Amino acid sequence: MQDFIFQNSTKIIFGKQKEQLVGQEAVVYGKKLLLHYGGGRIKQSGLYDTVVKSLQDQGIEIIELGGVQPNPRVSLVREGVALCKEHDINFILAIGGGSVIDSAKAIAAGTKYDGDVWDFFTGKAAISECLPIGVVLTIPAAGSESSSGTVITNEDGWYKKSSGHNTMRPQFAILNPELSYTLPAYQTACGITDMMAHILERYFTNEKNVDLTDRLCEAALRAIIHNAHTVLEEPTNYDARAEIMWSGTIAHNDLLGTGRIGDWGSHDIEHEISGIYDIAHGAGLAIIFPAWMKYVYKHDVNRFVQFANRVWNIEIDMNNLEKTALAGIKKTEEFFKSIGMPITLKEAEIGEEHLEEMAKKATENGPLGNFIKLYETDVYQIYRLAK
Amino acid sequence: MQDFIFQNSTKIIFGKQKEQLVGQEAVVYGKKLLLHYGGGRIKQSGLYDTVVKSLQDQGIEIIELGGVQPNPRVSLVREGVALCKEHDINFILAIGGGSVIDSAKAIAAGTKYDGDVWDFFTGKAAISECLPIGVVLTIPAAGSESSSGTVITNEDGWYKKSSGHNTMRPQFAILNPELSYTLPAYQTACGITDMMAHILERYFTNEKNVDLTDRLCEAALRAIIHNAHTVLEEPTNYDARAEIMWSGTIAHNDLLGTGRIGDWGSHDIEHEISGIYDIAHGAGLAIIFPAWMKYVYKHDVNRFVQFANRVWNIEIDMNNLEKTALAGIKKTEEFFKSIGMPITLKEAEIGEEHLEEMAKKATENGPLGNFIKLYETDVYQIYRLAK
Known part of the structure; x- marks a missing residue:
């Protein structure tokens, strides 16, 4: 057996309707957050409304960035980083599956860095710090909801690269199996x-x-x-x-x-x-x-x-x-x-x-x-x- | 499946000679700690010296409390609580197995409480806060090194009772299998x-x-x-x-x-x-x-x-x-x-x-x-x- 260090602090909140708790979990990290998601499925399903209500009930101000695609793109990550810096955001809430969470993680690392976020994927820079992240999971697959890594695609040459750091693990992840019914x-x-x-x-x-x-x-x-x-x-x-x-x-x-x-x-x-x-x-x-x-x-x-x-x-x-x-x-x-x-x-x-x-x-x-x-x-x- | 919340933040540091890292892990929590242990085995084996050296190398002041028995006693826990309060200690390092760790956990809870620590075991009071704890494990058995609970024996009537709280989980646990050779x-x-x-x-x-x-x-x-x-x-x-x-x-x-x-x-x-x-x-x-x-x-x-x-x-x-x-x-x-x-x-x-x-x-x-x-x-x- 190899020597190892293992620490996974992500708080897993598992069960029916647990997305209703997102506001009270998120407010611990501040009164303003970036709400990050993909396409329209969460709006059709009502999940978006549930989450927004729960956040607003806690008086949390929401800056939104939707549009994450499968195989999430560095261009949107850069947009997210700019938004977080502009609005002085200190928490990111990802609603979705691995792509949305990975995109949120890259934004979380990029916001704490002066250079271009892609540096973390080419090896030019190493992550040392991230904004805290929360997750409402809709797609069981990538395990990104409590992992320390992220995979991002650079459209400029179609490079798909990974990066990571232990501080990138989400603070909490809400797992309601009902959200995967559709x-x-x-x-x-x-x-x-x-x-x-x-x-x-x-x-x-x-x-x-x-x-x-x-x-x-x-x-x-x-x-x-x-x-x-x-x-x-x-x-x-x-x-x-x-x-x-x-x-x-x-x-x-x-x-x-x-x-x-x-x-x-x-x-x-x-x-x-x-x-x-x-x-x-x-x-x-x-x-x-x-x-x-x-x-x-x-x-x-x-x-x-x-x-x-x-x-x-x-x-x-x-x-x-x-x-x-x-x-x-x-x-x-x-x-x-x-x-x-x-x-x-x-x-x-x-x-x-x-x-x-x-x-x-x-x-x-x-x-x-x-x-x-x-x-x-x-x-x-x-x-x-x-x- | 029942709904659940799961969060276990204990940092596991696993491998040969990892006890040498205890100073650098402990110093994060302050420059003074209670060193809690059982009998003479750790002194005979040299582990005690290794730990003390590692702590002193970081400039940590050590207050000692040995003598934990199997089925650890509330009387020693009370002694530990008094020591922690007297010396304004904010970190406890347990070297040993489940009994020592359980004793340390009870001290950690008792120090943050004005009443008698046994209240947590009779149900008279509920734990809400604990001093942080670190562990150097010598006996693989109880799992107390990353669990949220403790079991203590009250000699007055020989009651053996458990209590616990998520904040009772050790911050770190050093697991070197070599320490269990003897x-x-x-x-x-x-x-x-x-x-x-x-x-x-x-x-x-x-x-x-x-x-x-x-x-x-x-x-x-x-x-x-x-x-x-x-x-x-x-x-x-x-x-x-x-x-x-x-x-x-x-x-x-x-x-x-x-x-x-x-x-x-x-x-x-x-x-x-x-x-x-x-x-x-x-x-x-x-x-x-x-x-x-x-x-x-x-x-x-x-x-x-x-x-x-x-x-x-x-x-x-x-x-x-x-x-x-x-x-x-x-x-x-x-x-x-x-x-x-x-x-x-x-x-x-x-x-x-x-x-x-x-x-x-x-x-x-x-x-x-x-x-x-x-x-x-x-x-x-x-x-x-x-x-």
Whole structure:
């Protein structure tokens, strides 16, 4: 087990109608905030009105910035930073899913910095301080509601890059599973894939003595798999929605990664796709993760056997461990397909014309991943396996 | 799933020699602290010197209070409160296991209160504020290093009572598995039993839709069981000690209980034993928990079947679920025995003379437990099953 520091202070407020508490949670941080959100769904659903009322009841002044897109853009982040500086704002409330929260986090870091916020994503500057953030979660997927990271896309060259800092974790996150009832099946499935990928990135490690966290990862994966078809078939099933929502947070709150070095290669490989093609991150992961698994499993067949056996109940063939490992990968792929995800680039209508360019761009700052290091040719081969 | 609020801000600093960082972590809270510990083991091992040096290097003034006993006493807590008030102390550093940390927590609450600290344990007063606490953990067991509760014994009548508040969670906890190398096998096993009991108390719930946390509980139990014999046979096996130490924290950091109502009857029943007989809490739990299981399993045979199957790999006999449930209880009992725990009162040299009195005292403020409510006669029957 690796040495580690773990601290996750996000206050999780979980349950029915808990969005009504947002005002009293937010007012602790001041009487003026930036309300950050995406498109019209929260206005149609009435959530926007509920939140605004709760804030106004506490006498909080609201500066608004909507319009966050999936794969959130640095241009809007810059707009947010300017607004926060202009209005001397010291709290940001994000209503939405991972994109809105990530955008809010980048604004929170940028407001405390004199230079351009993109510096944090190129490595030119390091985050040391952020405005405090609160969250009302509407999409269980990214786990950004209690994570320390953010992923932002720069339209100038379509770079999708991550950054983070422990002070970036939201102060509070309100998780009401009812708010996910109206999520379309496709988006629900993208979220399920995303949270599974967050666990898998941590699971495939070279650390040999990580028994507890291995088992916790397997437990969370099994819970997600067990509840996935239920939420797709019964979108207003509170209990299944609750399991999925809480799983999405736990998948990415860093506890499951304690003492381990995760891989994260698949995320980086996928970022090139959703950076260029603007497909949902989860869908991109459903395509890339099985391809990555096929490309790397020989590096540690036993770990893939454990995965096949403990997560997918596949009997271990001691005479043919490789066969067991491959059966686990196949099950993963079939599962993504069963929840409506594309599992090839072709199914996502992505051709082969940019694969070389994406492989080059993905590795321009060095090789990807930790389970095994992936260079440009490796990444290209993974795209080819996914085509 | 029940609605819940979850916030655990304790900073975990995990790994080899991390006790050397205690000064720099503590100095954040001021230049004077109460150093709280138990007996001579930390002086023999050199840990005391390491900690004092690290504190002095930061220019921290140390007021000392040693002498914490297992089942920590309110008399010493009162002494600590007086010291903190007299010296205007605003930080407490606990070096030790659950008893020392619990004692420190009670001092932390008592210092912020004008009345007698025992009021918090009788329900006469509620905790609203605590001095901040830091921990250097030496005994993986109680999980007190990141929990919100404390258990204190009042020698005047031998009452063992619990209290707690979210502000009671330590600010930081330093977990170096090496510090547990010198723990005797019996104490190691008591710790293992204690952490398993913390998970089992949460596991046996009447909540029906708690799939994720069920699986996380099972994962942690399996990790503890998997590593238990290794730490007993190879006390200086870092990896196994690390798994056990981190499991002990996770067993009781409240994450595994989110959305559930735990039972806690066995803890209350056990407290009477270790309150009167001063045996280790873990040993008492090894005696009481299987007896409790035998007494209550018919209330929800299916949950006990799931436990037997998922934790102990017992094949489910669909023609005789009760048999499967009982096999799981037997396995639990056998496991405690295999790690050297007593599993009957007799083995712990406890006779029958106080059973009626303990049952009466345990229930004098009302019935115990949540899985099923236990009244005086129930508690007496459980003691009888354990004799």
